[in-house]
Amino acid sequence: MNTLLPKLDRHAQARLLRIATHAGALLPLALLFYDFWYYRLGADPVREAILRTGKPALILLLLSLTITPLMSLAGWKQLQPLRRPLGLYAFLYVCVHLAIFVGVDYELNLRLILDGLVNNPYVVVGFTAFLLLIPLAVTSTKASMRRLGKNWKRLHKLVYAVGVLAIWHFLWLAKDNGEALIYAGILAFLFLLRFQPIRQPLMRWRRALQNRRRRPAASKRAAIQPEAEL
Amino acid sequence: MLIKKRTGIEIPSSQITPEHLYLSRRHFMKGAAAIAAGALLAACRPDPPTTLPPTVAASDETGAAPATAAAISVATDELGRAVNSFESITNYNNYYEFTVDKQRVAELAADFQTSPWRVVVTGMVDKPGIYEIDDLRRKFDQEERIYRLRCVEAWSMVIPWQGFPLAQLLQAAQPQSAAKYVRFQTLYDPEQMPGQKSSRYEWPYTEGLRLDEAMHPLTILATGLYGRDLLPQNGAPVRLVVPWKYGFKSIKSIVQIELTDVMPTSLWMAAAPHEYGFYANVNPEVDHPRWSQASERLIGVGRQETLMFNGYADQVAALYAGMDLRRNF
Numbered sequence A: 001m002n003t004l005l006p007k008l009d010r011h012a013q014a015r016l017l018r019i020a021t022h023a024g025a026l027l028p029l030a031l032l033f034y035d036f037w038y039y040r041l042g043a044d045p046v047r048e049a050i051l052r053t054g055k056p057a058l059i060l061l062l063l064s065l066t067i068t069p070l071m072s073l074a075g076w077k078q079l080q081p082l083r084r085p086l087g088l089y090a091f092l093y094v095c096v097h098l099a100i101f102v103g104v105d106y107e108l109n110l111r112l113i114l115d116g117l118v119n120n121p122y123v124v125v126g127f128t129a130f131l132l133l134i135p136l137a138v139t140s141t142k143a144s145m146r147r148l149g150k151n152w153k154r155l156h157k158l159v160y161a162v163g164v165l166a167i168w169h170f171l172w173l174a175k176d177n178g179e180a181l182i183y184a185g186i187l188a189f190l191f192l193l194r195f196q197p198i199r200q201p202l203m204r205w206r207r208a209l210q211n212r213r214r215r216p217a218a219s220k221r222a223a224i225q226p227e228a229e230l
Numbered sequence B: 001m002l003i004k005k006r007t008g009i010e011i012p013s014s015q016i017t018p019e020h021l022y023l024s025r026r027h028f029m030k031g032a033a034a035i036a037a038g039a040l041l042a043a044c045r046p047d048p049p050t051t052l053p054p055t056v057a058a059s060d061e062t063g064a065a066p067a068t069a070a071a072i073s074v075a076t077d078e079l080g081r082a083v084n085s086f087e088s089i090t091n092y093n094n095y096y097e098f099t100v101d102k103q104r105v106a107e108l109a110a111d112f113q114t115s116p117w118r119v120v121v122t123g124m125v126d127k128p129g130i131y132e133i134d135d136l137r138r139k140f141d142q143e144e145r146i147y148r149l150r151c152v153e154a155w156s157m158v159i160p161w162q163g164f165p166l167a168q169l170l171q172a173a174q175p176q177s178a179a180k181y182v183r184f185q186t187l188y189d190p191e192q193m194p195g196q197k198s199s200r201y202e203w204p205y206t207e208g209l210r211l212d213e214a215m216h217p218l219t220i221l222a223t224g225l226y227g228r229d230l231l232p233q234n235g236a237p238v239r240l241v242v243p244w245k246y247g248f249k250s251i252k253s254i255v256q257i258e259l260t261d262v263m264p265t266s267l268w269m270a271a272a273p274h275e276y277g278f279y280a281n282v283n284p285e286v287d288h289p290r291w292s293q294a295s296e297r298l299i300g301v302g303r304q305e306t307l308m309f310n311g312y313a314d315q316v317a318a319l320y321a322g323m324d325l326r327r328n329f
Ligand code: HEM
Pocket: A047, A050, A051, A052, A053, A054, A055, A057, A058, A061, A094, A097, A098, A101, A123, A126, A127, A128, A129, A130, A166, A169, A170, A173, A174
């Protein structure tokens, strides 16, 4: 990260990361709208729009889950401010996903929506994921974090349950499970990284690596030129 | 020769009225949704493109009539539902022999060889035969049939087919009295059909009908749609169309028709026996294990309630009298 952006100071770097995150997260929505506008969503635009909001929701959710391990294990502390927007964008896509389902696909027909929500097992799973996301989105502010203290962390562990439900939803509706299984693998990996017995040795290993690098680097740095540190 | 003839299905007015009521409510709901979504924005949207897709443009060079509503005698089915556009029908296909992606079948099937093509009629018949595809087109009068196609995935289209009743071919073959079922097979050619390299399914695609279902006047072998020969993605050169069953029963690119006394095991029955049965009749009351079958998305129109036997109950319900349709799904 540092070597990628050697000349930028910490503030500029943070701003760049933030802009890239917002732009990247909004891009699928912009492309979806563009393709809708110019009739490029194919024969079944409704389904296409549902798919093209579900996928970004899942990917953004998984990205938001990579931030914590990247901070603690790789030491990329500058990613910290991205975690909240990534999570909220995931929620935004889920909301659009649901709004298309209810408003466009089911045309606000309450009886059919009810049937659609209850008798489509994969939708039940997706809807549960959505319900669990609501308290997380609501308590994503700094104020909530402060107010809830230790409980905030506990509450936000729910995001793993959301991840499991979202992938289950995807697995159940997909014709080809390959892609959903890749996401499942990523989620399982991220989850394992949170376990103390796995996290501790990784942290130790990282510290050892850092120390080894720091000692010779420190003497070199003095001789050549100062370099931005983490 | 194309004989333009309606299917002769008469719908009692008692059945039409609720549909009208339903439609008007639906339109009201749709209106409300549209306003909510911002009618103003929608007003700025350009008109839909009128250019024909490349597949149509290409065949136009051969002098064929354009695939518009003008190519068919009526533009709606007997329930008043408009036929889908040629573009939709030829670019949204389930044909796992090419890919599971409905939007990519057309492109992957573009070079599929449909001539020469032979259909073998065999098994428990007195007059087995091998028919060249042109024989089938010539020997049997081609009629226009406007049918609803309901996919098991809960979407549907209205398609103007040309073809002829399967019964005519079967009668020509003279089934023996022991024959109870008809077994159909698609071409097996993994070089041309890359999806057949996947070991997930037991290729070739196989389907079956009870003999009385096969002999039913609604059951046709289709050789064309919109007044043209079938394109590969729609099952060229010849496919089955059984409009009261889920779309997967209407097997494509047929090379063999066999009469038999044992119930055929279809590819889908073998792949997922708890999800797909032999009958696969459209039935809003019997859900797929993973989704509801109560309603469907009619492509280009919107959500519709699914009709028993896909709206052909008056013609076919008698075939299943006394059967438990929940068990015989
Ligand atoms: C809020 C309730 C939800 C409903 C009603 C819902 C409904 C649907 C529907 C109808 C489909 C398309 C199925 C098809 O036609 O094949 C779909 C696909 C999908 N949904 Fe959801 N969903 C919900 C929640 C979620 C959530 C919370 C996520 C992830 C965070 C999600 C991610 C996906 C994904 C990844 C796909 C498949 C996209 C693809 O195949 O490319 N959904 N959903």
